[in-house]
Amino acid sequence: MTITPTDNDVLFGRGQAIMNHPGNARLRALVASRKPDFRATNAKAGKRAITRSIVAQIRENGGRFLVEDAAPGRREAGAWTEASEERACKKVMHGLREKKGNEGPGEERGEGKAASKGDAAGENDGAGKEGGGKKGKGGASARGGTQAPSAVPGAAGAVPLPSVKPATGVGSGGDALAGILAGLAGQQSLGSGRLSVGGAAPPGAGIGVSARSYIETGIGLLEANHWETQYPLSLSLFELSASVSFITGDTTTMYSRLQEVLAHVLTFEDSLKGASLLVKLLASNSDYDGAMENCLDILKHLGETFPREINASTVQSELPAMLTMLEGVTYERIKALPQMTDRNKLNAMRFLNMLSECCMEPKPLVVPLLASRMVSITLSHGFCEDSIVGLVSAGCSTFLFTDNTQLAFRMGNLGETLINESPQKHMLRARLWRPCSTLKTMSEPFAKVVALYPDLAQSALLAGNVDVAMSCRVGNCWGGLWAGENLKIVLGHTKQCMQDARKYQQVMTNYNAMCTYNVCSFLMGKSNDDEINTLTLEELHNIGESKGVFFLVWLSFIFQVMELFWMRQYEEIAELSERYSTKHPAAQQKRFMQAYRVFFEGISYLHLARNGQEAKYRTLGEDSLAKTVWYEELTCKANFQNKRMLLQAEMHYLNRDLVSADAAYEASIRSARENEFPSEEALAYELHGVFCVENGMRDKGTTQLRAAIDRYREWGAANVAKRVQIYVDGIDGAKSS
Numbered sequence: 001m002t003i004t005p006t007d008n009d010v011l012f013g014r015g016q017a018i019m020n021h022p023g024n025a026r027l028r029a030l031v032a033s034r035k036p037d038f039r040a041t042n043a044k045a046g047k048r049a050i051t052r053s054i055v056a057q058i059r060e061n062g063g064r065f066l067v068e069d070a071a072p073g074r075r076e077a078g079a080w081t082e083a084s085e086e087r088a089c090k091k092v093m094h095g096l097r098e099k100k101g102n103e104g105p106g107e108e109r110g111e112g113k114a115a116s117k118g119d120a121a122g123e124n125d126g127a128g129k130e131g132g133g134k135k136g137k138g139g140a141s142a143r144g145g146t147q148a149p150s151a152v153p154g155a156a157g158a159v160p161l162p163s164v165k166p167a168t169g170v171g172s173g174g175d176a177l178a179g180i181l182a183g184l185a186g187q188q189s190l191g192s193g194r195l196s197v198g199g200a201a202p203p204g205a206g207i208g209v210s211a212r213s214y215i216e217t218g219i220g221l222l223e224a225n226h227w228e229t230q231y232p233l234s235l236s237l238f239e240l241s242a243s244v245s246f247i248t249g250d251t252t253t254m255y256s257r258l259q260e261v262l263a264h265v266l267t268f269e270d271s272l273k274g275a276s277l278l279v280k281l282l283a284s285n286s287d288y289d290g291a292m293e294n295c296l297d298i299l300k301h302l303g304e305t306f307p308r309e310i311n312a313s314t315v316q317s318e319l320p321a322m323l324t325m326l327e328g329v330t331y332e333r334i335k336a337l338p339q340m341t342d343r344n345k346l347n348a349m350r351f352l353n354m355l356s357e358c359c360m361e362p363k364p365l366v367v368p369l370l371a372s373r374m375v376s377i378t379l380s381h382g383f384c385e386d387s388i389v390g391l392v393s394a395g396c397s398t399f400l401f402t403d404n405t406q407l408a409f410r411m412g413n414l415g416e417t418l419i420n421e422s423p424q425k426h427m428l429r430a431r432l433w434r435p436c437s438t439l440k441t442m443s444e445p446f447a448k449v450v451a452l453y454p455d456l457a458q459s460a461l462l463a464g465n466v467d468v469a470m471s472c473r474v475g476n477c478w479g480g481l482w483a484g485e486n487l488k489i490v491l492g493h494t495k496q497c498m499q500d501a502r503k504y505q506q507v508m509t510n511y512n513a514m515c516t517y518n519v520c521s522f523l524m525g526k527s528n529d530d531e532i533n534t535l536t537l538e539e540l541h542n543i544g545e546s547k548g549v550f551f552l553v554w555l556s557f558i559f560q561v562m563e564l565f566w567m568r569q570y571e572e573i574a575e576l577s578e579r580y581s582t583k584h585p586a587a588q589q590k591r592f593m594q595a596y597r598v599f600f601e602g603i604s605y606l607h608l609a610r611n612g613q614e615a616k617y618r619t620l621g622e623d624s625l626a627k628t629v630w631y632e633e634l635t636c637k638a639n640f641q642n643k644r645m646l647l648q649a650e651m652h653y654l655n656r657d658l659v660s661a662d663a664a665y666e667a668s669i670r671s672a673r674e675n676e677f678p679s680e681e682a683l684a685y686e687l688h689g690v691f692c693v694e695n696g697m698r699d700k701g702t703t704q705l706r707a708a709i710d711r712y713r714e715w716g717a718a719n720v721a722k723r724v725q726i727y728v729d730g731i732d733g734a735k736s737s
Contacts, residue, residue, distance in 0.1 A: 003080045007473075007496040008063035012083060012091065020454035022473065023063050029461035030054050031095040038096045047096075054092045055085070065091065212248065215241045227264045235261065235270060242277050246284070249505065254281055268301060272347055279354050286508060286547055288362040295355035302348040304373060310366050312585070319401055322372040326394055326407055329375065331414055334391075340382035349377060349386035353431075356393055360434055361508070361551035368397035388418045388428055396435035399442065400591065405634045412439035430460035430468040437475065441592040442635040447676040450479035470509045473497050477516045482596065484679030487716030491520040498532060511540055511552055515559045522563050525719035537563070553584065558593050561600050566720050570604035574617070577601055592639075598627045599643045603687075606650040618654070625651055642671035646684055653691055665691060682711035686724055693731060702731055 005011060007022040018024060031054060038050050058065070065088035069079035083091075218237045226234045238261045245254035258281065261274040275298055282291040296306060307314060340346055352374050359366040374390025395411025398404055416436065419428045429436075433456045440449045453476035460469035474497050480490040494517045501510035514534045521527070521534075535543070537556045544552030557580050564573045577597075602624025609617040625647045632640040649664030665688035672681035685708035692701030705728050712721035 003064075003066060003082065005066055005080055006062070007493070007500070008058075008061055010058055010063060010065045010088075010091070011080075012065070012067040012087075020458065022454070022457065023058070025454070025458040025461045025469070026061075026063075027054070027058060027092070028095065028458070029466075030057060031092065032462060035096060047093075048089075051089050051092045051096065054096075055088050212241075212244045215244060231264075231266065235265070239273050239277070242274070246277065246280060251281060251284065269343070269347075272298070272350075276350070276354060279351075279358065283358050286549070288358055289548065291358045292355060292363065292366075295351050295358065298351050299348060299355070302344050302351070304348045304352070306366075306369060306373075310363075310369065312365060315365050315368050315401060318369055318372060322368065322375075322394060323398065323402065323404060323407065325372070325375060325379070326398065326411060329379075329391070329411070329414070331417060334378075334383060334387070334414070334418065337378065337383040340378070340384040340387075342381050345377055345381045346384060349374060349384055349390075352377075353386045353389045356389065357431065362547075362549045364400075364550060367393055368401055371397050385422065385424055385428070388415055388422065389431060391415045391418070392432045392435050392439075396438050399439060403634070405442070409439060409443045412436065412443070426459040426462040427465070429456060430465040433460070433468060433472055433475070438591060441639070442631075444636055445638045445675065446479070446592070446636075447483055450476065450483050450485075453479060466504070467506060467509070470497065470501060470504070470506055471512075473500075474509055474513045474516070477513060478593075481516055481519060482593070484677050484681075484715055486714075487520050487524050491517065491524065491526075494520060495532060498534075508549065508552065511535075511543065512555060514540055515555045519559050519562055523566060523715075523717040523719055525722065550584075555593075558597055561597060565600040565604070566717065567723060568607075570607050573601060573604040574608060595628070595631050595640065595643075598624050598631075599647070602628065602647045603650060606647070606654055610650075610654045614654075621647075621651065621654070638675045642668050642675060642677060642680055642684065645671055646680075646687065649691070650687070658695055661691060662688075678711060679715050679717070682708045682715060682717075682720075685711060690727075698731065702728055705731075 005021070005023075008026075009021075009023045010027045011018050011021050011024060034050055034054060038047060041047055041050065055065070065083040066080040067083045067087070069081040215237055219241060222234060222237070223229055238257050242254045242257040242261065245251065245257065254277070258274050258278050262271060262278070265271040265274065275294060279291045279294050282288075282294065296308070299306070340349070352370050356367055356370045356374075359370070371390050371393035374386065375394050378384070378387040378390060391411055392415035395408050395415060398411060399408035402408075412435075415432070419425050419432065422428055437449065437453075437456070440452070453472050457469045457472035457476070460466070460472055473493070477490055477494040477497060480493065481487075494513050497513040498510055498517060501507075501513060515537060517532065517534055518537050518540075537560045541553060541556035541560070544550070544554075544556060557576070560576060561573055564570075564576065602621055605617040605621035605624060609621055625644070628640055628644045628647055632644045645664050645668035649661050649668060652658070652661035652664055665684060668684040669681055669688065672678070672684055685704050689701045689704030689708060692698070692704060694701075705724055709721045709724050709728070712718075712724065
């Protein structure tokens with residue numbers, strides 16, 4: 001039986017493709033999360049149990065451990081077979097013994113050389129450096145502050161408390177509680193960097209499962225009046241319980257713990273951790289307005305105020321000051337800054353970061369104001385990890401809302417340098433994948449950028465952020481579609497993303513993936529899979545409108561345009577675009593998919609102008625060409641040259657400059673091929689063929705059209721190839737008659 005690897009499978013082998021496989025990335029994240037337990041255990045049985053639990057977790061998630069089939073003729077055919085339990089355990093054991101936390105398990109790092117005979121059977125006890133890790137201190141941190149904000153449930157109306165006297169002891173069971181907190185050493189970070197705004201991670205992610213038993217046992221040992229007698233300890237345990245509940249997807253327990261915390265906090269600063277977790281919970285349930293309101297209220301108490309209603313004119317009025325500030329920002333200046341120490345400013349940066357992430361999709365107009373404030377605080381009060389978020393977001397906002405692309409790309413490069421230097425680089429890559437990707441897709445060849453998405457997903461997994469890893473996987477599917485990768489492969493990846501998103505209750509990720517699934521199925525001429533049960537693009541658009549999620553509204557719209565474009569339904573594109581622009585005046589003109597909108601509409605407008613509606617559509621077509629010229633000249637030329645040439649060819653055709661049109665079509669074909677846009681190469685062949693047929697060059701035209709059909713079929717777009725074939729059959733029929 002032939003085994004086809006899925007995204008859940010772990011593959012044995014070497015090379016970048018193996019390293020980037022989603023199942024291997026997931027295994028590395030699991031191994032990284034269990035290393036502290038593994039190294040703290042000296043017993044052979046304990047180490048074997050941890051190893052086998054990881055293998056079992058992969059299998060429970062639908063994954064297998066696969067090796068290339070070495071049978072004659074099958075290796076050459078790329079066949080796979082399932083590894084034995086012993087070999088799977090050996091791979092995991094090797095990863096657990098790696099001393100560098102960011103290195104993955106298995107043969108991709110030369111497993112055979114590193115493993116001893118004992119390792120193969122999992123018998124080495126791992127004593128010594130790996131088995132004797134030191135345990136850190138547990139317990140609540142020092143706290144202070146004055147007032148709980150009204151935005152926090154349960155703390156409404158709290159009065160200023162000039163001094164708070166915390167409990168001095170842990171009461172009965174104190175020794176046991178101290179031991180529990182010591183057992184959580186190295187796991188305190190799970191409440192901060194491991195949590196993202198926008199969705200809970202799946203069961204078993206990170207260290208959640210192993211930590212939960214410690215925490216719940218600790219809560220059970222607290223005294224009856226623990227909020228009075230054991231306040232710092234209670235606060236720490238309940239916050240950790242809420243954090244772990246979020247990681248494991250148990251939002252009911254998370255909400256219960258947060259209610260308890262926010263009902264008993266004594267100071268404003270004590271409320272901040274619970275408030276941040278509440279923001280994450282609201283965002284994970286797509287209550288972005290609620291999450292934003294909570295952030296804005298906290299920021300107001302921290303001295304950072306913003307207008308409640310932000311529109312395009314608000315942003316435009318703030319941009320000149322931001323640009324002036326960014327012009328003076330250099331790597332040397334940032335490195336010369338002291339570390340930020342003001343606790344109010346550190347907390348403000350933290351909540352500005354969270355608010356920026358909440359606004360990224362539903363309220364993108366807010367992001368430039370937040371980014372500008374973060375950079376301003378950094379320059380005035382010193383550097384912190386959140387400063388990198390501010391710089392990258394400011395660079396992305398500069399690109400989206402101004403014409404200063406040089407400054408935008410410089411900020412993006414500065415941010416990337418700082419991310420690579422940071423000890424939190426995986427967390428930062430996960431957090432900033434959207435703005436970084438926006439800048440990269442405009443400054444580097446698109447095919448090169450799409451290849452980075454698996455690395456971004458891996459960084460997110462290593463940071464314990466499965467939500468962002470899933471978003472990167474969806475981004476990889478979008479990128480594959482726009483780059484013209486084989487539609488069958490893109491559809492398979494998208495289907496797997498949707499299944500995982502549903503399994504882990506990531507609603508918006510599922511909706512975003514559905515958009516790609518709809519288009520791939522349509523272009524392939526494939527009916528929707530009953531097993532997947534997708535919504536239509538129109539239904540997704542309506543959901544985005546009802547929930548106020550701008551990005552879903554935009555995504556469903558541009559994919560509707562894409563379907564219409566590949567079927568040459570140009571009038572429908574013009575009507576749909578006019579309706580959309582009337583309801584959603586464009587605030588951002590330069591995202592990569594917006595460039596495709598300009599391209600699709602431009603081809604449509606010029607065709608309509610050439611076919612009896614010149615007065616209405618010529619100007620719109622000229623505007624699309626001018627915008628594409630802007631993209632080509634001020635961003636990455638390789639991404640837009642072929643598109644500009646094809647629009648130019650259509651413009652020459654409209655102007656009846658047939659010699660120039662013929663040359664421009666040919667140039668567009670070459671450019672699309674050289675810059676790795678195979679679907680657009682097929683399109684250029686098709687439009688050139690139509691041009692030739694309509695201008696008396698029937699033989700040349702049919703040759704070009706047949707070349708288009710071949711390339712559409714290679715892309716997997718059977719529905720598009722069928723449409724062109726019908727057109728060619730009509731030409732041949734007319735010729736024979």
